[in-house]
Amino acid sequence: MAAPNSPGPGSPIGLPTAALADAEVHRADQPIPVTAWVPFTGGRYVQLNAFAGEWTSTAVHLRWRDMAGRHDVWVWANAVHRQRRPGIVGLPATERPGLLAAGRQSPSQDRFTDG
Secondary structure (H helix, E strand, C coil): CCCCCCCCCCCECCCCHHHHCCCCCEEEEEEEEEEEEEEECCCEEEEEEEEEEEECCCEEEEEEEECCEEEEEEEEHHHEEECCCCCCCCCEHHHCCCCCCCCCCCCCCCECCCC
16 A cells, blocks of 8 residues: 555656647746646556646646655646645645635636636
């Protein structure tokens, strides 16, 4: 059984470099706490807490640490939401009851790329 702050066996899968080609990259002054759906090997998707430091109009660069080590991947922006109440980074979001439902009015309201 995986530790509670680890998504379990497998590695996260980031976007191919071609998905980021010719994109204007924006950088945050400080890492931004986010919740994101991240694909892992074996066809699994894990919703977890991470930090975003860079983004384009379509993708976000995530970083987090868990029991398996440090992770650093780009994922599609629509899979990433800013956290209103930051959770424990690296901990699957499902381990933080109430975090995802807190005060959300519409799914697009807290998407990462919103102004």
